[in-house]
Amino acid sequence: MNYPQLLSLAAPETILTLGAFLLLAVDLASPRDWSARLRFRIGGLLACAGCAAVMIWIGMHPGHINAFGGMLVVDPLTQLVKLVLLVLVLFAVLISIESTFTLHPGEYLALILLATVGLMFLVSAEDVLMIFVSLELTSLCLYVLTAFNKCSAKSAEAALKYFLFGGVSAAFMLFGLSLLYGLSGATNLRAIAAGLAGREGDPLLSVALVMTVVGFGFKVAAVPFHLWAPDAYEGAPTPSAALIASGSKLAVFFVFAKVLTLGFAGAEGSGAWHHFARGWTPVIALLAGLSMILGNLVAIVQSGVKRLLAYSAIAHAGCMLLAVMCHSGQSLASLVFYAATYGLTMLGAFGVVVVVESVAGDDKLCSFAGLSRRAPGASFCMLVFMLSLAGIPPLAGFFGKFYVFVAVLKTGAPGLGLFWLVALALAMSAVSFYYYLQVLKQIYAADSPPNAPSIRIPLLLRISLFLLAAGVILLGIAPDLLLGAIERALAAAGMDHA
Amino acid sequence: MLAWTIYSSFIGVLLLMVIPKDNAALARKVAILSALAGLIVAVAGFFQLKPGVMLHISTRSWISSLGAGYHLAADGVSLTLVLLTGLASMAGVLFSWNIQNRTKEFFALYLALIGAVYGVFLSFDLFLLFVFYELAIIPKYFLIAIWGSHRREYGAMKLALYSFIGSAMVLAGLISAYVVSGVHTFDLFVLARQPFPHGFQLWAFPLVFGGFAVLAGLWPFHTWAPAGHVAAPTAASMLLAGVVMKLGAYGCLRVAMTLFPEGLEAWKTPVATLAVVGIVYGGLVALVQRDFKFVIGYSSVSHMGFVLLGLATINTIGLSGAVLQMFSHGIIAGLLFAVVGRMVYERTHTRDLPALEAMGLSKSLPFAAVTFVLAGLASMGLPGFSGFVAELEILLGAWRAFPSIALVTGLGILISVAYMLRAMQKAFFGAVPSPVCHADQPPLEPVSVPERLGAALLLGVALLVGLYPRLLLDVIVPSFDSPLFDWLRKGGGR
Numbered sequence: 003m004n005y006p007q008l009l010s011l012a013a014p015e016t017i018l019t020l021g022a023f024l025l026l027a028v029d030l031a032s033p034r035d036w037s038a039r040l041r042f043r044i045g046g047l048l049a050c051a052g053c054a055a056v057m058i059w060i061g062m063h064p065g066h067i068n069a070f071g072g073m074l075v076v077d078p079l080t081q082l083v084k085l086v087l088l089v090l091v092l093f094a095v096l097i098s099i100e101s102t103f104t105l106h107p108g109e110y111l112a113l114i115l116l117a118t119v120g121l122m123f124l125v126s127a128e129d130v131l132m133i134f135v136s137l138e139l140t141s142l143c144l145y146v147l148t149a150f151n152k153c154s155a156k157s158a159e160a161a162l163k164y165f166l167f168g169g170v171s172a173a174f175m176l177f178g179l180s181l182l183y184g185l186s187g188a189t190n191l192r193a194i195a196a197g198l199a200g201r202e203g204d205p206l207l208s209v210a211l212v213m214t215v216v217g218f219g220f221k222v223a224a225v226p227f228h229l230w231a232p233d234a235y236e237g238a239p240t241p242s243a244a245l246i247a248s249g250s251k252l253a254v255f256f257v258f259a260k261v262l263t264l265g266f267a268g269a270e271g272s273g274a275w276h277h278f279a280r281g282w283t284p285v286i287a288l289l290a291g292l293s294m295i296l297g298n299l300v301a302i303v304q305s306g307v308k309r310l311l312a313y314s315a316i317a318h319a320g321c322m323l324l325a326v327m328c329h330s331g332q333s334l335a336s337l338v339f340y341a342a343t344y345g346l347t348m349l350g351a352f353g354v355v356v357v358v359e360s361v362a363g364d365d366k367l368c369s370f371a372g373l374s375r376r377a378p379g380a381s382f383c384m385l386v387f388m389l390s391l392a393g394i395p396p397l398a399g400f401f402g403k404f405y406v407f408v409a410v411l412k413t414g415a416p417g418l419g420l421f422w423l424v425a426l427a428l429a430m431s432a433v434s435f436y437y438y439l440q441v442l443k444q445i446y447a448a449d450s451p452p453n454a455p456s457i458r459i460p461l462l463l464r465i466s467l468f469l470l471a472a473g474v475i476l477l478g479i480a481p482d483l484l485l486g487a488i489e490r491a492l493a494a495a496g497m498d499h500a
Numbered sequence: 501m502l503a504w505t506i507y508s509s510f511i512g513v514l515l516l517m518v519i520p521k522d523n524a525a526l527a528r529k530v531a532i533l534s535a536l537a538g539l540i541v542a543v544a545g546f547f548q549l550k551p552g553v554m555l556h557i558s559t560r561s562w563i564s565s566l567g568a569g570y571h572l573a574a575d576g577v578s579l580t581l582v583l584l585t586g587l588a589s590m591a592g593v594l595f596s597w598n599i600q601n602r603t604k605e606f607f608a609l610y611l612a613l614i615g616a617v618y619g620v621f622l623s624f625d626l627f628l629l630f631v632f633y634e635l636a637i638i639p640k641y642f643l644i645a646i647w648g649s650h651r652r653e654y655g656a657m658k659l660a661l662y663s664f665i666g667s668a669m670v671l672a673g674l675i676s677a678y679v680v681s682g683v684h685t686f687d688l689f690v691l692a693r694q695p696f697p698h699g700f701q702l703w704a705f706p707l708v709f710g711g712f713a714v715l716a717g718l719w720p721f722h723t724w725a726p727a728g729h730v731a732a733p734t735a736a737s738m739l740l741a742g743v744v745m746k747l748g749a750y751g752c753l754r755v756a757m758t759l760f761p762e763g764l765e766a767w768k769t770p771v772a773t774l775a776v777v778g779i780v781y782g783g784l785v786a787l788v789q790r791d792f793k794f795v796i797g798y799s800s801v802s803h804m805g806f807v808l809l810g811l812a813t814i815n816t817i818g819l820s821g822a823v824l825q826m827f828s829h830g831i832i833a834g835l836l837f838a839v840v841g842r843m844v845y846e847r848t849h850t851r852d853l854p855a856l857e858a859m860g861l862s863k864s865l866p867f868a869a870v871t872f873v874l875a876g877l878a879s880m881g882l883p884g885f886s887g888f889v890a891e892l893e894i895l896l897g898a899w900r901a902f903p904s905i906a907l908v909t910g911l912g913i914l915i916s917v918a919y920m921l922r923a924m925q926k927a928f929f930g931a932v933p934s935p936v937c938h939a940d941q942p943p944l945e946p947v948s949v950p951e952r953l954g955a956a957l958l959l960g961v962a963l964l965v966g967l968y969p970r971l972l973l974d975v976i977v978p979s980f981d982s983p984l985f986d987w988l989r990k991g992g993g994r
Contacts, residue, residue, distance in 0.1 A: 395631035428668040
C-alpha cells in the first residue's frame with residue numbers, strides 16, 4: 003500500500019483536518035473589525051460544510067478494507083458509525099454558533115474538528131496502538147475545549163480535573179494494553195484474542211483486563227471512575243460539554259465494545275444470576291449496575307441542569323455498558339442505536355441550556371421556571387428531550403432502552419439469568435423519571451418571574467433544536483430507519499454474530 | 501374506521517398546538533369537535549360490531565427488527581371501553597368549558613390523554629399497547645401539576661411515579677415473555693397461544709398483573725388515586741377515575757390474564773382477597789372524610805375493587821360483570837367528580853363537608869343536588885342504574901368462585917350506601933342557612949348549559965344501561981368465546 007492509497011482510504015479524516023486548517027486560516031485572515039460573533043458564524047458554517055463534505059464522501063465511497071493489520075479498518079459498520087458521529091458533531095457546531103464566551107472562534111471550531119478526526123480514527127481502529135493514539139488525540143482536544151472559556155474559573159478548574167483524571171486513566175489503559183501485548187505478542191485485537199486462548203485463568207490477564215477497563219471506564223464516565231464528569235460538564239462551555247456527552251461517548255463506547263468483544267474473546271465469563279463466572283462480563287455488569295444506581299440517585303439532588311445532565315449521563319453510561327456486556331450482534335446494534343439517539347438528545351438538551359444561559363446567565367433549575375411561556379418552541383423541544391432521556395414512548399430513548407433490554411435478556415436466555423440487571427435498570431429508570439420531571443415541572447408548571455420578556459432564539463439555534471427534536475421523535479416512531487441500517491452494516495461487516 | 505378515534509384526538513392536539521395562544525374560544529371548539537368526532541366514531545363502531553367477531557382494523561408491520569406491528573383491533577370488551585372513553589371525554593370537555601388559564605395547552609394535553617387511552621383499548625400488539633399506555637402518563641402529570649388545586653405538585657408527582665413504576669413492572673414482564681417465548685412478534689394473538697413454562701408464569705403473572713393493577717387502584721397500591729383525583733382539575737379527575745383506572749384493569753385482563761393463565765390460577769385467591777380488602781377499606785375510609793372530593797376518590801378505590809374481584813373469579817359472569825362495572829363506574833364516577841369539582845367547588849371554593857353543610861346547597865344549586873343524588877344512588881348500586889347489574893354479576897361470579905369472599909363483598913355494598921348517604925346529606929341537605937348572615941354574600945352562579953348537557957349525557961347513559969343492560973352485555977359476553985379467552989374455559993369457568 004502506497005501513500006496515495008492510504009490517503010484515499012483515510013480521505014474523510016484528511017478532509018476534516020484540511021477543513022480545520024482552512025478554518026484557522028480564514029479566521030486569521032478575517033478583518034480586525036469583524037466581531038467575534040460574525041467570525042463564529044462564518045467559521046461555524048465552514049465547519050458544518052466540512053462535516054457535510056465528509057459525509058457525502060463517505061456516502062459515495064463505500065469500502066471494505068482492513069489496512070495495516072487492523073490499524074485502519076474501513077467497512078460498512080465503521081462508515082455508518084462515522085456518519086452518525088459527523089451528524090452529532092455538526093449539531094454540536096450548530097449549537098455553539100451563537101456563543102459569546104470566546105474571542106477566538108477559529109481555534110475553538112478547529113479543535114472540535116480535530117477532536118472529530120481523533121474520534122473517526124478511533125472508530126476505525128482495531129489495533130491497540132492506534133486506539134490509544136487516537137484516544138489521546140481526541141482527549142487532548144477535549145481538554146482544551148473544556149478550558150476554552152478563559153473568563154470563567156470554573157472552566158479552568160473543570161479542564162484541569164478532566165485533564166488530570168484523563169491523564170491517569172490513559173496511564174492505566176496503557177499499562178493494561180502493554181500487559182496484553184506482553185501476554186499475546188500482538189497489538190491487533192483479533193490476534194490478541196488468538197494469543198490469549200488457553201490462558202483464561204492467568205492472573206496477569208486479570209490485571210490486564212482490570213487496567214483496560216479502568217482506562218475505558220474513565221473515558222465513558224462509569225462509576226467508580228466518574229468523578230470528573232459532573233465538574234467537566236458544569237464548567238465547560240456548554241457546546242463543549244455537548245460534544246463530550248454525544249460524539250465522544252458514541253465513538254468511545256463503540257471501540258470499548260470492540261476491544262472487549264474482539265480482544266478478550268474467550269474470556270467472557272458470565273454475569274448471570276447464580277451462574278457468575280470469572281471473565282470480563284461480570285466486571286462490566288458490576289460497573290453498569292453501580293453507574294445506574296449512583297448516577298440516578300445523585301442526579302435527584304442536583305440544582306443545576308448541566309450537573310443533572312452529567313449524572314444522568316453516568317446513568318445512561320450504565321445502560322450502554324449493559325449492551326457492551328452482552329457481546330452479541332444484536333447488542334452491538336442496540337449499543338450504536340442507543341448511543342446515537344442519546345447523543346442527539348443530549349445535544350438538544352444542551353442546546354436548550356445554551357438558550358437559557360444566554361438569558362439568565364446560569365443553568366440553575368429555577369432559571370428554567372416558566373420557560374414554556376417565554377419560549378414555547380424551545381420548551382417543547384426540551385419536553386421531547388427530557389422524556390426521551392427518561393425513556394417515554396414513542397421517543398427514541400424509549401426504543402433504545404427497550405432494544406438494549408431485549409438484547410440483554412436474549413443473552414441470558416433461556417433462564418433469563420440477566421433479568422436482575424434489567425430489573426435494576428427499570429427500577430432506576432423510574433428514579434430518573436422523577437428528576438427529568440423536575441426539570442419539566444419548572445418549565446411548564448412553575449410561574450415565570452414577573453415581567454420576564456419572551457426569549458428570542460437565534461434562527462440557526464432554533465432550527466437545530468427543532469431538527470434534533472424531530473429526529474428524536476422520528477427515530478422513536480420509526481426506529482427501523484437507523485436500526486435497519488445498523489443491522490445491514492453489521493451483517494456486511496461480519497460482526498452480526500460477534 | 502375505529503382507528504379514527506385515536507387519530508381525531510391527535511389531530512386535535514396538533515391543531516391546538518398551532519392555533520394562536522390567546523384564542524380560548526377557538527381552543528374549546530377544536531376540543532369539543534375532536535372529542536365529538538371520537539364519540540361518533542366510537543358509537544358507530546359499537547353498532548357496527550357483530551357480537552363475537554373480532555374486528556381487525558389494521559395489521560401493518562411496524563418495527564421489523566423487533567417484530568412489533570401496528571395491530572389495531574376490537575372485540576366487545578375493548579369496544580365497550582372505547583365507547584366509555586368517547587362519552588367521558590365528551591363530558592369532560594363540557595365540564596371544563598370554563599378553563600381560562602392556558603386554555604389551549606389544557607385541551608391539547610387533555611386530547612393527548614384521550615388519544616393514548618383509545619390507543620390502549622384498540623391495540624392488539626403488546627408493544628403498541630405499551631407505547632400508548634406509557635404515553636398516557638405524561639399528560640396526566642401536566643394536567644394535574646398545572647391546573648390542579650389541593651397539593652397539586654405532590655399529587656401529580658405521586659400519580660406519575662406510581663404509574664411509571666407500574667409500567668416498568670409491565671415492561672419487565674413483557675420483554676421477558678417476548679424472550680422466553682422465542683417468537684419474533686409482539687402480536688397478542690400469537691403470544692397468547694405460547695405455552696409459557698409454569699415456573700415462569702408463576703413470577704411473571706404477579707409482575708405484569710401487579711404493574712397494571714397499580715393503575716387500577718388495587719389495595720395497597722391505591723394511594724396515588726385519592727391524592728391524584730383530589731389534586732386534579734375536574735375534567736382530569738373525571739378522566740382519571742372514569743377512564744385511566746380502567747386502563748389498568750383492562751391491561752390486567754387483556755395482557756396478564758391472557759398471557760399467563762396458569763399464573764392466574766395460582767394467584768387468583770390473593771388477588772381476590774386484595775380486591776375485597778380494597779372494597780371494604782376504600783368504603784370505610786370514604787366514610788370518615790371531611791373533604792368532599794376525597795369521599796369520591798376513595799369510593800373509586802372501592803368500586804375498582806369490584807372490577808378486580810370480577811376479574812379474579814375467572815368465570816364468564818364475573819368477567820362480564822367486571823367489564824360492565826368498568827363502564828358503569830367510568831360514567832358514574834365521572835359524574836360524581838363533575839358535581840363535586842365543577843358544580844360545587846368552583847362556586848363555593850370549599851370542599852370541606854362541614855362548611856358545605858352550613859350552606860344548604862340544595863336550595864342554591866338544585867340542579868347539582870339532584871344530579872348528585874341520582875349519581876349517588878347509581879353509585880350505591882340501586883336497581884335501574886348500570887352499577888346494579890354490574891355489581892350483581894360480580895357478586896354472583898364471586899359466589900361461585902370464592903363464597904366466603906363474596907360475603908365480605910356484600911358488606912362493602914352496605915358501606916357504600918352509608919358513605920354516599922352521608923356525603924349527600926352533609927353536602928346538600930345540611931341546615932338551611934338563615935338568610936340574615938349570608939345576605940352580604942353574592943348568590944352562587946347558576947349551573948351553566950355545558951354542565952347541564954354533560955350531566956344529562958352521563959346520567960342518561962347510566963340509566964339506559966341500567967334499564968337495558970343487554971345493550972352492552974350482548975356485545976361483551978360473546979367476545980369471551982374468542983380463542984383469546986381459552987383460559988376462561990380451561991380454568992373451570994362456567
